Amino acid sequence: MIDNEVFDADVLVVGAGPMGATTALALATYGVRVAMVSRWPWVANTPRAHITNQRAMEVLRDLGVEEEVLRVATPWDQMGDMLFATSLAGDEIARLRAWGTGDARMGDYLSGSPCPLLDVVQPLLEPILVHNAAARGADLRFNTEYLGHEQDGQGVTSRLQDRVTGHEYTFRTRYLVGADGARSQIAEEIGLPFEGRLARAGTVYVQFEADLDRYVRHRPSTLHWIACPAGEFGEIGMAVLRAVRPWDEWIAGWGFDMAQGEPELSPEVLIDRVRTLIGDPDIELTIRNVSTWYVNQQHALDYAKGRVFCGGDAVHRHPPSSGLGSNTSIQDAFNLAWKLAYVVRGHAAPSLLESYSPERAPVGAQVVARANQSRLDYRPLQDCFKDPGAEDPFAAGMRRLKDPGPEGVRVREALYQALALKQTEFSAQGTELNQRYESSAVVPEPDAEPEEWKRDPGLFLQATTRPGAKIPHAWLVGRDGRRLSTLDITGKGEFSLVTGIAGQAWAQAAAELEAPYLRTVVIGEPGSADPYGEWHGVRELPEAGALLVRPDGYVAWRHSEPVDDTADARKLLEQALRAVLGWETITMEEVNR
16 A cells, blocks of 8 residues: 555554454454554453453464463363263253363364364463564553544544553554444444444452362363342353363352342352352362452444544453353354455555445344353253242252152253254354355455355354455375364464365466465465365365355355366356455456565
8 A cells, every 4th residue: 555644653553452452463464553452451361351252262263372272261071061960069950061062063173174173261361462463563551541533534643641651642553443342432433333232231250279170070161050039030040150170160050130239249248148059068168359240241243434444342241151252252253354454555445444334234143143042041950950939949849850749750861952042052063154145345256146055154153265254274294294173274463265186277367367365275285285174165166166255264265167278267266256255347467466
């Protein structure tokens, strides 16, 4: 991009959470001058988000930080033997194999992605994102308050304040990214339209330390649900014990009645409540932090106005049910960052940025709906372990569950059906990986029939090379004889033209275009061999067909017929690139100059 104005940076990111830090990391990785500001002295100081799904891990893999995250996270095999019980030491009601850890689903997860799920809390994840962003050139400013902005046809002027010295100053950038959380000032300033409501239910979180190894090591999980009077209020109808660090750092959570005002949070009351949930009145524990938070059900209909873009909790506000919050925020960042980079570097027209909202806003709406529905889906479970007409509903419910007669048979059958319903929250690989994009940055196939879902699209991944879907994972073999994923030979800030050995016309056409952001991947040649035939099984096009894969791993265009003429291939490829990048009125030679 050529202009005469001097900017302090190309992009200013406000907020250092998963959305902000991932945006800064990606932009710095792509060579864009990016600054990130946060009003806080450092990153998150409480556990907050923790479940990190496969798609978020794929993003972190692409950005080169996957191994660092693996070292600090609770591993996948320690996450999912989920317990429902009267207390951690009390009677078990049921267990659920969550997050794909059960035998019935693990194969789906292993075949769907090169990455595992992990449990990594924000105070461990965010420093990795921040440190790597700084190491790659991002300008990071903590203790810096965002005060407001004005945008014009050339850029955005933001007002900032150093919270240590009180000094106020302006900061000029081409673009502004609002990653400033659920109370986003920036979303309010640009007038983003929202649907839904805020603070529809309240929850208490108590972060504490206690050695609970003897209760959980034989049934490891990061979430344990406790059905008892101490945790019965609210939609979920149970309290939760969440492992922050196995197995000595925890969060206890339960709902409270907002109509009665703020809940009682004295140390004596909290210690007694936590001991009740554990089921050990003498357990030694230390409370580290107490907070209340509120269940939101709100999403933005649009994520941008002019040169200002919002993402993360600023635009999708919902409870942690289904573990979608930080994961969706990371994916917002990954979608936006490459588009900003391409426009800033002159590879794409500014109109490319108009594809951000059409692609991510539907995902945000889906996530908000799913997270809130997951809370409602606990009701069938409550009906199994609680008899509301009894003097002691929980004791009566447990007696009914153990009844050898017809009523016990009925309740136990209902219990297993209720557990199966909770798989839509706890093993929803489809919700996490089946996102489909429709925008100007995706070229639809002419006369393509609507996609048919062969299985439940919330539970099961349906891998496809259709435009708008993420390129399927398939194991290939590199030059060193080691396995590598199709995701490893695409992405990394570049477009990828993917074809087979018979697609030499495509390879020659790409070489002739000399686009600095386009790599060619010929699957079957050295470096991307397909000895397992996995790519052959998922590619959905002939060997001499071609895919154009975007930097974020999504298929921008597909040509499903073989092409053997280089001139034809070049014409088709150039048309696709111009359409995706917004250069439909000029030639690729002009773009590359």
